[in-house]
Amino acid sequence: MIKFSEEKLKDIKELISHYPEGKQKSALIPLLHLAQDENGGWLDASAMDYVAELLQILPIEVYEVATFYSMFNTKPVGKHLLEVCRTGPCMLNGSDQIIDYIKEKLGISEGETTTDGLFTLKPAECLGACGYAPMMQLGKTYREHLTKEKVDKLIDELRGQAKN
């Protein structure tokens, strides 16, 4: 069960005020982002029910939205979600090789999580970085112009962080 802090709740109140009176449902997607961050990167039923309660809408209205958008995970994911773009422009610049390399290095297939719970590999569709391909989304950032060496470095870095 998640519960937002008093401070977060104040931000949420401000957020809801961006929309007309009675149209608080408009804040649903922004709120789901907050809930997912709070809940370790995914949305379980209790997190969604909590959002429904905050917005005074039906839980089903939340479920149908959470399942529609690709950024919302309705199943647990690893600590770091590696979302590698594989659409045409990235493919022309070797995204397939990057995906294969990550699979081999981490010993997981697409959609799987490493046994230590650190990494999930999720192939993504065009992320608006086609000129800086190949690339991946990692949390709130983009990692662009990927090479095997850069992938090595990134994974070492993230593993290092986990140890500290």
Place this chain on the structure above:
Amino acid sequence: MGIKLLLEHDKVEGIRYYDAYRKHGGYRAAEKAFKMSPADIVEEVKKSGLRGRGGAGFPTGMKWSFLAKPEGVPRHLVCNADESEPGTFKDRYLMEFHPHLFIEGLLISSFALGSNATYIYIRGEYAWIPDILEQAIAEAKNNGWLGKNILGSGFDCEIYVHRGAGAYICGEETALIESLEGKRGNPRMKPPFPAIQGVWMRPTVVNNVETIAAVVPIINIGGDEYAKIGIGKSTGTKLMSACGNINKPGVYEIDMTISVEEFIFSDEYCGGIPKGKKLKACIPGGSSVPILPANLLLKTAKGETRLMNYESMSDGGFVSGSMIGSGGFEVFDEDQCVVRHTMTLARFYNHESCGQCSPCREGTGWMYKILKNIEYGKGKMSDIDLLWDIQRKIEGNTICPLGDAAAWPIAAAIRHFRDEFEWHVLNPDESQKRNYGLAHYADPIHVAATA
């Protein structure tokens, strides 16, 4: 150097922040606009000939004049920053590096349309950009450009940033509106059009980020001057996001008089193709527009030099032309495989279909499956005709244009690269080891002499 209206101050240090932006002439257009009437601003935009930069190219001034103004009902400007069309990353560039230009454009447009609450719907994956925009909004507000009674005009305006959560379809304006209301991104049936009943059933204008930014130079130099730049109905400047196999991928501002050849090969723009490879093909305006082989890209079927503008790019219709679309310009070198690329696009559209209409929901999945078979050496000759048949049955038979957008790339790939598909079917083993290559796709086209 071509004319720069949007990226004029691209190299200015700190242009992302208010002080530098203001020092370099920022918010001068807003000052001018607040001395005009909203109707006069709409008139200037009409005169400029500005066409929507989101992909469809609809005249902006005309769209603005359709906005319903019933008494006592608020109206809204909603800016489409969902930018998800493969090949396109120009709006990101504007928002990241020129946020104040964008905010100034939003302010002037909001004033012209009478929108007191304006929303920026930005794709969720651009997760670091809302902070940049919110900072610019706060700076603008501190300097009196947003909030209550702006410049003593009596006009109030707030700009809110609203994050999406990953769905290409939310770039379609009615799906965007649904999403802004906190729902799934299912496009609405039209009519009613957003200009009559948009977000929260209120009159709404949806415009692309670049369209909104272009309003600033239009007000600065005047609609007539803006219309003098470019050729014919392709007025002003256009941002192109260039990617694929080129030496200098990135975002370029062009005036629409340059040739495609110059854009690809000159050092001012794409800088040619890496390792001296040859040009095989190009998708000139985002993944939804037809792919062209090198020969039809550089010259029209009539043998004329093809230019980087709306008319020239679409010369020949879908038989031998394409579209400028969203400005996502993707170049293929001689070693690329059109079949594999088409397969990734089919997967993309299948992934992004909202699922409301069966031709789109089922057709995109079916096309992806067939293309996967062909790509992996399991295709049949009849599959190519089947693909053609499926795409034809999707086109025009759906609620929103995503169906067409999914059908066109496949139709064009088969139309122009049929022998590459056939080669895959006939050489299932070899096609797993090497690509078809350049073949005849860059050969000069025989132009029939006109009698």
